[in-house]
Amino acid sequence: MSTIRKMPIGVQSFEDLRLKDFMYVDKTEFIWKLIDGSKVHFLSRPRRFGKSLLLSTFKAYFLGQKELFKGLAIEKLEEAEKGKREIWQVYPVLYLDFNIGIYDTREGLLNRLDSFLKEYENIYGSTGLDLPDRFQNLIRTAHEKTGRQAVILIDEYDKPLLQTMWKDEALNEIYRTILKGFYGVIKSADQYIRFAFLTGVTKFSKVSIFSDLNNLRDLSLLHDYSAVCGISQEELEADFQPEISTLAEKNNLTYEEALAKLKQRYDGYKFSENGKNMYNPFSLLNVFADSTMRSYWFATGTPTFLVDYLKKAYYNIPDLDGNVHLDEHGLNDYRADPILPIPILFQSGYLTIKSYNEFSRLYCLGFPNDEVRYGFLHNLMPAYTSIRPDKTGLSIWEFYEQIEAGDVDGFMQKMKGIISGIPYDNLTEKDLALREQNYQTAVYLVFALMNQFVHTEVHCATGRADCVVEFKDKVYIFEFKLSANGTAEDAAANNAAANNAVKQIKEKNYAGKYSGSGKKIIAVGSSFDEEKRTIAEWTVEIL
Known part of the structure; x- marks a missing residue:
């Protein structure tokens, strides 16, 4: 008999989850703490992280569905309040879900807001002149008709913005204006509101969407609520x-x-x-x-636009692997700006907080885990090499097999092939540093993705070997040098560069860490031919 219980994959209704006996990780202590404390909240979390289920749980609580919470933490917390205040009260709940709707035109957003308002206007008999006026009247009328303040729950508030952000800037700006006025009602109708909670992937700058909603409590980076989802x-x-x-x-x-x-x-x-x-x-x-x-x-999602952002910003890709530093302001800069891709990467869940320095007040960001690390690098590979998206996994496995078998020439020939196809985005002759960065990125991606199969260190920094690949019986130490020479007369310069790379490995004792391991240590020095834009020569030496 299977011991696997029903997993709530894709289940976003708390009522459905509880009535149909799906597995549930009890988050209701957070629910109780929030409803018993502050009033207007916002939470940013990556997609598929449980935001919709969280809002559905709030909805069930404020509808007084006590039976759904039997045996959960909130049941005991509520009973402890018995006699001190009314418990399990029923409130008018206004639930706006932006997961519903198509937002490719102005009318798409207006239709979604109109549909939401009509649903509850039919219940409470409210009317109004325009969208913000109707929303405010609805909140007030719901309060007057029921004798209780309204509860407002808005799921994925930013979905219309995210769907147009990189496709149609003019439409995106229209959406911002519409939503700014609509969300601003939550503050102006404060006296009629018991509780409000908005969720999304990103929080846009306070000078735009939330400028009128300045009573909002952002829970996204707060320690006490870091475990509310997940x-x-x-x-x-x-x-x-x-x-x-x-x-x-x-x-x-x-x-x-x-x-x-x-x-x-x-x-x-x-x-x-x-x-x-x-x-x-x-x-x-x-x-x-x-x-x-x-x-x-x-x-469930391919970060194509984020890859484009990183390329446009000429971002140093190896830094993503745990070497991104931002202050709190940087983390909260949610603008969709190709020159500032890191905040979006953080909010989308591709990067996360790895550490924090109290003195400098800087956050260090990196990939959260192997699923994200290799998935993201896999998507970057076609953007920086000639490898097709559907061939990345196979190509990396072939790299691994060649180097594991000791076929250094085959490995370097394959590396030469993928680097020869690197796009250069019309860089000028003065952009030597950017060309070198492209080379380093291609090399980094190959070795970083190989780390799925074998221990690989990728440094790409002065004073350390560019790449180290360690097997049970051998260690490869790679050093890459850029040469601006490419003519037949200067071929010797490319050979010299490759030899100098090996010389650097020896002089700086990159092999010292492994000298007592009993493993065979192989130094591989390589030069890049700037004229032909590919690997020129390589030298292999056993140390």
Whole structure:
């Protein structure tokens, strides 16, 4: 008999989840804390992270559906308040879900807002002149008709903006104007509102969408609410023991090995400098449903526009792997700007907080886990090399097989082939540094993606070997040099550059770390031919 319980994959209704006996990680203590505290809230989290379920839980609570919360933390917390205040009260709940609707025209957004307003105007008998006026009258009328303040829940408030941000700037600006006036009502109607909660992927700058809604409490980077969505390590081990055991058994792993693999592949999202690391719930639930570890979250969306942003900004790609530094203002700069791609990467879930320096007040960002790391790098590879998107996985495996077999010439020839196709975006002869960055990015991507199969260090920095690949019996140390020579007369210069690369490996003792390991150490020095825009020569020497 299967020990796998019903996983709520794609289930966004709290009522459906509870009545149909789906697995639920109890987040209701957060619910109680929020409804008993502040009033108007905003939460930014990546897609598929449980935002819709969170709002549905608020809805069930404010509709007084006490039976759905039986056995959960909030039941005990509410009972403790009995006699002090009314508990399990029923409020008028106005729920606006932007997951519904097509937002490719101005009318698309207006129709969605009109549909939302009509739904509740039919219940409460409200009217108005325009959208903001109708919304304000609706909130007031709901309060007057029921004798209780209204609850406003808005899911994925930014979806219309995200769908037009990189496609139609004029339409995006129209959306901003419409939504700014609409959301501003939440402040002007404050006396009629019991509770409001907005969710989205991004929080746009306060000078735009939220400029009129300045009573908003942003929970996105707060320590106390860092675990409100997602699954923590403690929740994983306490709530999913049967599923972890089944996963381990079906994949010939011990229980501890299964836990370690889950952590490496799906954990690591951190939304506050002092917050808990969180697992991506969508991936984790799919793993337990299938008993197979795949890239579930990454497969649901391709970050094409983010790849384009990074290229336009000439961003140093290796920095994404744990070497991005921003202050709090930088994290909160949510503008869609190709020159500033990092805040969008953070909010979208491709980067997360890795550490925080109290003295400098700087956050260090990087990929949260292997699913995101390799998925994102896989998407970058076709943008920086000649490898087709559908051939990236095969190409990386071929690289691995060649170097593992000791075929350095085959490996370098293949590397030469993919670098020869690097696009240069019409760079001028003066842009030597950018060309070198393109070369380094291509090399970095190959080695970083090989790290799925073998331990690889990729430095690409002065004073350290560019790349190190370590097998059980051998270690490769790579150093790449750029040469501006490409004519037949200057071919010797390319050979000299490759030899100098090996010389640098020896002089700076890059092999010292491995000298006592008993492993064969192979130095590979390579030169780039700037004229032909590819690898020119390489030298191999056993140390």
